[in-house]
């Protein structure tokens with residue numbers, strides 16, 4: 001019998017991308033073939049995101065298209081996995097196009113669910129009944145799923161058959177409507193060669209009032225440091241050079257072992273010491289004091305820990321921060337950034353903001369704009385508030401800010417950031433930087449006076465700046481030295497001076 005084919009479409013954050021890649025690897029292991037063509041696939045999986053309504057709407061419109069496709073291909077099996085599967089459960093299963101609904105905690109069962117659906121033509125559902133209760137066996141099956149399949153993900157770095165939608169739609173919309181063309185979108189490959197993502201914790205305990213994550217990903221669960229180290233070692237043996245440690249609030253990582261409490265700083269140090277690992281990153285950080293000093297000091301002491309901190313502020317108005325249940329003030333947030341820069345002067349900070357949170361006045365918005373100016377981010381993402389059913393903001397606060405105002409505030413913040421990024425990037429002119437090369441740039445950039453000059457490679461610096469330059473494709477997954485000759489707000493352009501570090 002020929003192998004069954006699977007097409008996977010992936011929405012959402014880094015955590016989801018990792019799940020998608022693991023599911024792809026697990027299905028290959030189970031004998032399926034990944035295909036890039038949805039029309040010919042025996043199985044179509046959509047890994048979904050619930051963080052904003054817009055992401056869910058796009059999934060629903062895909063399902064609408066699949067419903068039509070199935071008129072010609074009734075035997076095709078369609079599965080919805082991820083946050084939306086957990087949020088909507090049985091309701092999604094009622095959709096005409098859907099055969100399988102599988103929550104984020106159930107992905108280790110995906111091959112069985114598909115097998116059942118293919119063999120018995122019966123709808124399948126696997127979601128967590130009460131997501132905030134600790135799971136009885138811990139997350140053992142999720143842990144072993146990750147350990148078992150992350151090597152295959154690293155081996156087959158770029159994967160035909162997984163299509164990613166960028167999660168940054170709000171930002172692109174804002175840029176386009178402002179009439180700007182942004183350069184510097186990087187490759188969308190699931191895992192560019194030489195890089196791997198390692199989850200160190202799942203879930204979130206913060207309960208920001210706007211956020212769906214704690215309701216669909218459950219409580220914080222940290223993996224033991226030995227499990228993380230073991231995974232990193234195996235990845236390094238496969239040729240991985242850069243590891244990104246993942247968690248919704250990765251800096252709250254905590255693991256008690258007898259007398260000792262391990263924190264993210266310990267994990268960073270441990271990972272940097274693994275032979276073969278050259279760079280270690282971590283995302284995303286919550287602005288909190290706990291372990292902060294340890295983390296920035298570890299960064300200062302360990303050159304392998306990348307000089308990059310993604311620490312969302314969400315707002316610069318203390319009133320709105322309180323309404324969001326964010327546990328810091330604008331002044332405290334800026335102080336945290338100052339403290340990091342005092343210890344690691346070349347650190348580059350990135351942020352996220354939500355505009356148009358219920359009750360956000362012009363004065364609140366101006367406070368956000370002021371914080372953004374003072375933070376001097378490398379870059380930031382701006383999202384329009386989107387009410388999420390089940391969150392406390394949605395229950396208690398009407399969505400009062402009209403969309404035109406959200407849109408205007410979005411564009412305005414991005415315009416301020418663009419000026420700051422342009423200014424900060426100009427300081428790179430003439431400098432030589434070390435980049436880890438991701439691969440071919442998907443976008444054609446005009447990088448020389450005489451026009452386009454492919455192949456153009458894209459890579460990132462330790463500070464997470466995107467660098468585009470001409471060079472051989474064989475550099476993908478390796479380090480290179482690039483001299484910067486031109487800068488744009490989101491991209492540095494340069495010439496290859498040498499490969500290696």
Ligand code: 5AD
Nearest residue numbers: 210211312352353354383384385386
């Ligand atoms: N509406 C808009 N943006 C949101 N985010 C999270 N929840 C919402 C929401 N309901 C944004 C936050 C977070 C990023 C991943 O998504 O800025 O940092």
Ligand code: SF4
Nearest residue numbers: 204206207208211213
């Ligand atoms: Fe959502 Fe807040 Fe948790 Fe981040 S810290 S995942 S915004 S609840």
